[in-house]
Each structure stands twice: as structure tokens, then as C-alpha cells.
Amino acid sequence: MNAPAGTAGYGDAAEQLAVQYESVSFAEVHRELLHHYPAPPAAVLDIGAGTGRDAAALAALGHRVVAVEPTPELRAVGERLHADVDIRWIADALPGLPLLLAEGERYDLVLLTAVWMHLTPAERPPAMDNLAALLTPGGRLALTIRHGPTPPGRHMVDLPPEHTTALAATRGLRLLHRSSRSDLHGRGGVHWTDLLFEQPR
Numbered sequence: 001m002n003a004p005a006g007t008a009g010y011g012d013a014a015e016q017l018a019v020q021y022e023s024v025s026f027a028e029v030h031r032e033l034l035h036h037y038p039a040p041p042a043a044v045l046d047i048g049a050g051t052g053r054d055a056a057a058l059a060a061l062g063h064r065v066v067a068v069e070p071t072p073e074l075r076a077v078g079e080r081l082h083a084d085v086d087i088r089w090i091a092d093a094l095p096g097l098p099l100l101l102a103e104g105e106r107y108d109l110v111l112l113t114a115v116w117m118h119l120t121p122a123e124r125p126p127a128m129d130n131l132a133a134l135l136t137p138g139g140r141l142a143l144t145i146r147h148g149p150t151p152p153g154r155h156m157v158d159l160p161p162e163h164t165t166a167l168a169a170t171r172g173l174r175l176l177h178r179s180s181r182s183d184l185h186g187r188g189g190v191h192w193t194d195l196l197f198e199q200p201r
């Protein structure tokens with residue numbers, strides 16, 4: 001797998017980023033969306049899982065969790081930090097997700113938490129095709145999207161949420177929730193959009 005542009009800046013900072021990512025809880029990050037998530041045991045896919053904070057919390061709740069993470073250093077930290085729970089880690093990346101798609105599995109819940117803004121406008125349509133294909137009938141896709149300044153050394157594209165809701169609609173995904181919120185880490189100029197889509201049954 002070639003490193004996607006969106007992973008720029010993550011590998012070298014993995015240990016410091018782990019401290020930041022694990023300083024907030026799954027419940028805090030997903031507060032607006034939690035009531036839309038399936039009850040355990042469900043098949044859950046966390047794409048761009050980072051150090052596995054959310055994957056670990058979902059596994060502890062009794063879900064079957066696959067964590068996709070293209071940055072080897074973050075994956076290694078996640079495997080070490082959350083060795084006590086059952087998470088299957090895969091080294092793969094959007095938009096293509098070739099290893100994951102080759103397995104032919106479908107998921108009741110797919111998370112992209114702080115990941116979607118790393119994709120270029122050209123990568124988003126094929127990525128949305130693949131995300132829709134990974135959902136079970138009635139399956140849900142949760143996107144948490146960062147807005148505001150791009151940190152030095154990273155690659156992000158800040159597009160209005162309407163771009164994503166329109167794209168998802170062309171793939172037949174139904175918007176169930178949209179909200180915006182401030183940054184849990186209090187970073188200046190940073191704010192977030194939470195989106196939740198459902199695959200028709």
C-alpha cells in the first residue's frame with residue numbers, strides 16, 4: 001500500500017498523538033451520534049482508526065470490530081494500547097480499501113472519525129462508492145469531519161458538509177443526523193460536523 005496523502009504528518013508524531021487521541025472518550029467524541037448506533041453484537045468497521053480509542057470501546061461493548069489504519073506507527077500504538085480487547089487491525093486506506101473489499105464482508109456500522117477531510121475532492125466519490133458497498137441493509141455510516149485551519153505538515157481539504165451529504169445521497173444513503181460542535185481539545189478555529197447516514201433496507 002502506498003501511503004495516502006492524508007496520512008502525512010501522522011507517523012512521526014504517533015506517540016504524542018496517542019496521548020491526545022486517548023485523552024477523550026468514545027462517548028464524548030460520539031455523543032451526538034451514539035443513539036443511532038446498533039446494539040451489540042454488531043459488525044463494526046472503524047476506518048482511519050488511529051490508536052483505536054473507538055474500536056476498543058466498541059469491542060468492549062461486545063461488537064465485532066475491524067479497525068483499518070494506514071499509518072503503521074499509529075496501528076502499532078493501537079495494537080499495544082488495546083491488546084486487552086478483540087480488535088482485528090487491517091493496513092488499508094481509502095478510497096480503494098482493496099484488502100478490506102476483497103474480504104467481501106458487510107458492516108452494520110462504519111465509522112470515519114476525523115478522517116473524511118483527509119480525502120481530496122477526487123478521492124471522495126470512489127470512497128463513497130466503497131463505503132456504501134460495505135454497509136449491510138439498514139447499516140449506518142458515521143462521519144465526524146473537522147473544519148478550520150490545517151495543522152502544519154498535514155493534508156486536509158475543508159469542504160462544506162453539503163458536499164458530503166449530496167455525494168452520499170447519490171449513492172442512495174439517507175441522512176439521519178447532522179449537527180455541528182466545538183473542538184473537544186479547544187483548538188482555535190477548529191470545529192466539527194457530525195453526519196450519520198443509513199443504507200436502505
Ligand SMILES: C[S@@+](CC[C@H](N)C(=O)[O-])C[C@H]1O[C@@H](n2cnc3c(N)ncnc32)[C@H](O)[C@@H]1O
Nearest residue numbers: 004006007021048049050071093094113114118
Ligand atoms: C485525526 S486521526 C483520527 C484517528 C481516530 N479516528 C480518532 O478519532 O482518534 C486521522 C486518521 O486518518 C488516517 N487516514 C488518513 N488518510 C487516510 C486514508 N486515505 N484512508 C484511511 N485512513 C486515513 C490517519 O492515518 C489517521 O489515523
